[in-house]
Amino acid sequence: MHQREIKIINESGLHARPASAFVAEAGRYESNIFILKGDERVNAKSIMGVMSAGITQGTTIILEADGSDETEAIDALTALINSGFGELTI
């Protein structure tokens, strides 16, 4: 299992279009992937799960992946978050 802490920097957070992009990317990996925010743990491959977590700009989350491609998955999702989804960033 692989974990990494990361801060959400884009303006709208994991909301709407960024949430869709994030879920689509997570769906490309075989590993089980979760987002941990405080006590909450949501499935990163679920648009409803990700949106329901209400992750806004400035929130720190932990990405957790477990499976054959866990390292690649965490690297790719980290890169996507740090790209700011093409929006204004902190």
Next chain:
Amino acid sequence: MKKTGINASPGIAIAKAFVYVKKELNISERTIDDIAAEERRFNDAVEQSRAQLAAIYDRAVAELGAEEAAIFEAHAMFLDDPEFVGAIENDIAGGTSAEIATQKTTDMFSAMFDAMDDPYFKGRAADIKDVGTRILHNLLGVPMVDISHLDEDTIILAEDLAPSDTATMDKAHVKGFATDIGSRTSHTAIMARSLEIPAVLGLDDITATVKDGDTIIVDGSEGVVIVDPTEDEIAVYKAKKEAYDAYRAELAELKDQPAETIDGHRVEIVGNIGSPADAPGVLENGGEGIGLYRTEFLYMNADVMPDEEKQFAAYKSVIEAFEDGAVIIRTLDIGGDKKLPYLPLEEEMNPFLGLRAVRLCFQKEDLFKTQLRAILRASAFGKARIMFPMIGNVDEVKQAKALVRACMAELDAEGKAYDKNIDIGVMIEIPSAAVTADIIVEEAAFFSIGTNDLCQYTLAVDRMNQNVSYLYDPLHPAILRLIKNVIDATAARDDRFTGMCGEMAGDPYAALILLGMGLDEFSMSASSIPQIKKIIRSVTFGEAKAIADDALSMKSSADIRSMITAKMAEKGIKLL
């Protein structure tokens, strides 16, 4: 039986009624013997739903464009969601029927989203319900009540219509709308006018009084619906419909004629639009340009702040649609009743007197400059003008123009093209600006009078408040004097002009007065253009001036209205 409602979109339709009411599904507990079979039933229903949504999506893309259609793509995404589908599959594996499992999971997720504060997430609750309902219909083999394919000409009766209804309906066969609720500014009204479908709204219980297949008459000009008309009534309305259609055809012939009086006094007739998709309607109705491009819809229809490229593309496409005419782009008018899901603003006691429009833009300078840069870049592709809303004094105009100059300097440094002589004007909608038009004119290349807010602010009337809306009156002597004052401020100078982009500009009762006062440009929704052009072409400028002088000397709008009615009858001007 005759019923009266709000005349939301003119014209007459006579056809069979279709009562568009979403039916409750009958879902009861069942014992499941074969869990594997139940799982297959569910999977089949999901696949059917997926195929239906793909078809709706394709149709919406073709008819409305990719942006409006994106919602159906999002619906399809819910069908792939492991949490949503997983929860249903779990319940089925535990022996629950597919219907109960789907209903329960849909309710749970939609309640979860509905409980969120953020308006964007709240809105998704309805989408989840839509998808859940679709799966349930497919499980039960009950077709979704659907107006996307109709066999004959139909008048749609509904409580109200949602954007997904008007997006997917069979436009070739829908001839009219009649609804229980709604107003002239509701979604249904706006769609009906833009599609030129007669509509009467706010009839309270029309869906309860009419049955499928009943013949009804919708008179959207008068706001009347007749249920089960007699043969005499049908004959009367057929004649009325013919007269209406003939008059529309007569107006259509004016399309390429200029808006000028008998003796050659020429004014400009242009359109109000909310998106590039509205531009063709203005051209088809003979509009020479755009007098008001409301850019806020670009922001309101998005999930995130539209960036410079996206705005640039939208502005450029409108500017390019009008080779000969100018396009007045109004900068962001947000606040008051218009909010953005991704831009949280403080709740205000008096939103209409609060942080709105250019006041908000001064606080969010980055946001404002992004828009100004996009407009400037688009100005390289035709004739654009910039207009600032909610200006109350000349210093605000100077402040806004300084920001335009800053953006110009940035573009110069980046080597990007723009129109260096772009006109910068002011929307006159605050009484203080109307009264001091002679001061503001020093800094404004043009004025455009926004009568909707000017009336609200001057008369202290919220026109959405049914208790006081009767006081909302654009022909009030106070409003006419303010308008005259604004026009006079630019009339003295050759390099200035005054237009009007409020609803009053498209009001046939005001047209002759405004023309006579010397208004240079009339901007209105596309469908009003032919009628106003016809009115302008039926008088001499001298006659219009006399009418304006008469109106300005009168003490009440009732007197003004009866004088205008008499003048129009004298000139043989008919109304749609």
